[in-house]
Amino acid sequence: MLRIWKWYQSCLSLHPVKTQIISSGFLWGIGDVAAQYITHSTAKKRLQYHKDDDNEFKVNWKRVAVTSMFGFGFVGPVGHFWYEELDKFIKMRLLLRPKSARFVAAKVAMDGLIFGPFDLFVFFTYMGFSAGKSTAQVKEDVKRDFLPALILEGGVWPIVQTVPFCHGLNNKRMLPGNKGLLLLPP
Numbered sequence: 697m698l699r700i701w702k703w704y705q706s707c708l709s710l711h712p713v714k715t716q717i718i719s720s721g722f723l724w725g726i727g728d729v730a731a732q733y734i735t736h737s738t739a740k741k742r743l744q745y746h747k748d749d750d751n752e753f754k755v756n757w758k759r760v761a762v763t764s765m766f767g768f769g770f771v772g773p774v775g776h777f778w779y780e781e782l783d784k785f786i787k788m789r790l791l792l793r794p795k796s797a798r799f800v801a802a803k804v805a806m807d808g809l810i811f812g813p814f815d816l817f818v819f820f821t822y823m824g825f826s827a828g829k830s831t832a833q834v835k836e837d838v839k840r841d842f843l844p845a846l847i848l849e850g851g852v853w854p855i856v857q858t859v860p861f862c863h864g865l866n867n868k869r870m871l872p873g874n875k876g877l878l879l880l881p882p
Contacts, residue, residue: 717772724767728760762826770818778811800861804854812849816842 707715736753792799824834
C-alpha cells in the first residue's frame, strides 16, 4: 500500500491535473458501484425478497461509466483549479496563514457555500441529461433533490475536507474528498 501511495505522490508531482482527473474518474466509478450495492441491499431488506426471487446484485455499468465521466470531466479538472485558486484567494486576499484554524475554517466555509452547491447542481443536471431526460424533467429533479442533497452534503463534506485542509495537502486534497464518495450514494 505504501508503494502505491508513493507512486501516486510521484504522479501528482509530475502531472497534478492529469493525476487528479484520473483518480477522480476512477473513484467516482467505484463510489457509484458502492452506491448501487447499498441501494440494492437496502431495497432487498426493505422488500423482504423471497428466496425464489431474482435478487442478485448486478452492476449497471452504463451508470458507472456516466458517473466516472463526471469525475474525469468535471470534478478532476474543475476541482483542481478551484482549490488552487481558493488557496491563493485565502492567502492573498484574506491574508490568512495556511494551515491556521481561520484559514481552514474559511476554506471549508467557502468550499461548502460556493463550490458545493455549484458541483451538486452540475452533477444533477449532468446525470439527468445523461439519462436521456428532457430539460423539464431535469429541472423537476433538481427542484426535488437539490436541497435535501445539499443539506446532507453540508453535514458530511466539511468533516471530510477538514483533514486535508488542516494538513495543507495541496496536491492530495481531492483524494480524501473523492474517497468520501465511497461513503455516500450519488
